Amino acid sequence: xxxxxxxxxxxxxxxxxxxxxxxxxxxxxxxxxxxxxxxxxxxxxxxxxxxxxxxxxxxxxxxxxxxxxxxxxxxxxxxxxxxxxxxxxxxxxxxxxxxxxxxxxxxxxxxxxxxxxxxxxxxxxxxxxxxxxxxxxxxxxxxxxxxxxxxxxxxxxxxxxxxxxxxxxxxxxxxxxxxxxxxxxxxxxxxxxxxxxxxxxxxxxxxxxxxxxxxxxxxxxxxxxxxxxxxxxxxxxxxxxxxxxxxxxxxxxxxxxxxxxxxxxxxxxxxxxxxxxxxxxxxxxxxxxxxxxxxxxxxxxxxxxxxxxxxxxxxxxxxxxxxxxxxxxxxxxxxxxxxxxxxxxxxxxxxxxxxxxxxxxxxxxxxxxxxxxxxxxxxxxxxxxxxxxxxxxxxxxxxxxxxxxxxxxxxxxxxxxxxxxxxxxxxxxxxxxxxxxxxxxxxxxxxxxxxxxxxxxxxxxxxxxxxxxxxxxxxxxxxxxxxxxxxxxxxxxxxxxxxxxxxxxxxxxxxxxxxxxxxxxxxxxxxxxxxxxxxxxxxxxxxxxxxxxxxxxxxxxxxxxxxxxxxxxxxxxxxxxxxxxxxxxxxxxxxxxxxxxxx
Numbered sequence: 001x002x003x004x005x006x007x008x009x010x011x012x013x014x015x016x017x018x019x020x021x022x023x024x025x026x027x028x029x030x031x032x033x034x035x036x037x038x039x040x041x042x043x044x045x046x047x048x049x050x051x052x053x054x055x056x057x058x059x060x061x062x063x064x065x066x067x068x069x070x071x072x073x074x075x076x077x078x079x080x081x082x083x084x085x086x087x088x089x090x091x092x093x094x095x096x097x098x099x100x101x102x103x104x105x106x107x108x109x110x111x112x113x114x115x116x117x118x119x120x121x122x123x124x125x126x127x128x129x130x131x132x133x134x135x136x137x138x139x140x141x142x143x144x145x146x147x148x149x150x151x152x153x154x155x156x157x158x159x160x161x162x163x164x165x166x167x168x169x170x171x172x173x174x175x176x177x178x179x180x181x182x183x184x185x186x187x188x189x190x191x192x193x194x195x196x197x198x199x200x201x202x203x204x205x206x207x208x209x210x211x212x213x214x215x216x217x218x219x220x221x222x223x224x225x226x227x228x229x230x231x232x233x234x235x236x237x238x239x240x241x242x243x244x245x246x247x248x249x250x251x252x253x254x255x256x257x258x259x260x261x262x263x264x265x266x267x268x269x270x271x272x273x274x275x276x277x278x279x280x281x282x283x284x285x286x287x288x289x290x291x292x293x294x295x296x297x298x299x300x301x302x303x304x305x306x307x308x309x310x311x312x313x314x315x316x317x318x319x320x321x322x323x324x325x326x327x328x329x330x331x332x333x334x335x336x337x338x339x340x341x342x343x344x345x346x347x348x349x350x351x352x353x354x355x356x357x358x359x360x361x362x363x364x365x366x367x368x369x370x371x372x373x374x375x376x377x378x379x380x381x382x383x384x385x386x387x388x389x390x391x392x393x394x395x396x397x398x399x400x401x402x403x404x405x406x407x408x409x410x411x412x413x414x415x416x417x418x419x420x421x422x423x424x425x426x427x428x429x430x431x432x433x434x435x436x437x438x439x440x441x442x443x444x445x446x447x448x449x450x451x452x453x454x455x456x457x458x459x460x461x462x463x464x465x466x467x468x469x470x471x472x473x474x475x476x477x478x479x480x481x482x483x484x485x486x487x488x489x490x491x492x493x494x495x496x497x498x499x500x501x502x503x504x505x506x507x508x509x510x511x512x513x514x515x516x517x518x519x520x521x522x523x524x525x526x527x528x529x530x531x532x533x534x535x536x537x538x539x540x541x542x543x544x545x546x547x548x549x550x551x552x553x554x555x556x557x558x559x560x561x562x563x564x565x566x567x568x569x570x571x572x573x574x575x576x577x578x579x580x581x582x583x584x585x586x587x588x589x590x591x592x593x594x595x596x597x598x599x
Contacts, residue, residue, distance in 0.1 A: 058280045062293045065210040066282045073286040080184035084197045093130040093195035101135050114139045124202035130195040157196050160185045178203045218296045226288035228256050248272040455487040461496040476515030486521045498563030507536025530595040539585040
């Protein structure tokens with residue numbers, strides 16, 4: 001059939017070929033939905049990436065500012081302390097002779113503070129004030145306080161009641177420029193305040209050091225003190241605004257209490273006076289101040305809208321392409337079915353009946369091959385199952401052949417006699433240990449039964465503890481409290497020994513003190529409960545939670561505490577998920593392993 005006839009066939013039979021229609025719709029959905037999901041994902045991802053990058057850049061910039069301020073404030077505080085401790089400064093603050101002041105006896109102080117103002121460009125001035133003589137020495141002027149031009153720092157000095165440096169924002173001479181003053185009081189014998197060193201930082205020069213380097217005019221940086229006062233902004237009109245504070249700052253004030261109470265730096269999107277901002281806040285380590293960055297996201301929202309428009313356009317293009325692809329895939333998928341239907345119609349018209357295995361009848365030939373394949377598959381599965389069973393039996397036989405209990409027992413018995421001969425027939429600890437180990441091996445390597453009466457498990461535990469007592473002379477004692485009714489209960493082999501080993505090796509031995517292990521049995525409803533408690537070092541809470549959580553897992557993923565996990569897994573495999581181990585422990589108080597078994 002040529003291609004024109006094929007297309008016309010699909011058009012004619014579009015409403016009637018349900019398989020074709022369903023395939024077309026399925027392929028269309030499988031094409032459109034992933035495209036729509038991918039577009040939505042790309043949009044959200046782009047949105048998140050842009051916000052994340054902007055937020056990260058903002059955070060990095062603010063952290064740089066925070067670090068600069070911490071270093072600058074700490075250096076300024078140290079500088080004020082250094083100047084106040086100099087001998088000339090101390091003599092000046094204690095000098096009550098006005099003649100010495102007029103003669104310039106303390107010109108060296110002028111030289112020192114002038115040098116510091118030249119070194120640190122952001123320091124506009126330094127004052128050294130003496131309360132004894134009421135005189136102020138500075139790099140600007142030397143004069144008595146009553147005639148000194150800048151006095152707005154003095155109330156802070158009067159209120160200061162400690163030797164620590166106090167920082168405060170203020171207006172120099174109540175006019176521009178704004179300065180940030182560090183007031184370092186000096187005391188005589190830690191009681192009498194005799195003066196202070198005042199270092200004034202020019203906020204405009206400070207801004208040159210800390211202003212964000214992204215060049216965005218709307219990017220605002222604030223320094224906020226412990227009283228939520230804005231003591232720095234590139235727009236000096238926002239400092240000490242009084243009643244003229246902008247609406248967005250009034251909205252920000254309502255959020256500052258919550259933000260300043262957070263221990264970690266904050267970064268997120270907030271709405272202030274109807275506008276969205278990326279807000280980042282970080283506290284200074286020097287004092288209780290904080291630096292805060294506000295960046296409007298209007299520009300970035302515009303970029304995001306452009307991304308959305310491009311995404312929608314691409315989605316429409318992909319949708320149109322998806323329809324074409326879905327139709328072509330449906331046509332190609334339906335082609336073999338159409339050929340089979342055409343063949344069946346031809347066979348019906350010809351009235352030909354052929355053998356299902358005949359290669360001249362494609363439908364029956366395909367059907368026959370499907371039946372033959374199913375039968376062949378069933379035979380192969382049965383053969384594989386039989387071979388798998390044989391393989392398991394062969395592996396079990398190989399394992400039994402690798403470790404022969406009789407051979408090991410005979411070998412240990414030979415070593416035992418050799419040890420006795422070496423001591424001229426006298427009993428000795430080596431012979432006793434080998435004999436105990438021989439009994440342990442006989443019990444452990446007996447592979448006939450996985451379940452044994454509890455009395456057998458207790459006997460096995462006694463043998464193991466006997467060996468441990470030989471190794472650790474009088475290092476621990478064992479207390480057994482097992483009701484007789486539990487001795488006949490069926491339990492898994494080698495259940496107690498790994499737990500006792502774990503208690504000795506990881507609990508008692510590291511504690512380096514006299515140990516005690518108590519094995520207690522209970523009957524509760526239809527359960528057999530065993531408590532194995534030691535007075536060892538215990539387990540930390542976090543590690544204990546991890547161990548108890550691991551006991552609920554179906555696979556052992558770690559090698560540590562493998563004895564506990566091995567016993568727990570064998571209990572669950574044998575009796576069910578409702579049974580197994582759990583642990584109770586406190587550091588320094590010991591550990592209790594609880595075994596839950598069906599009675």
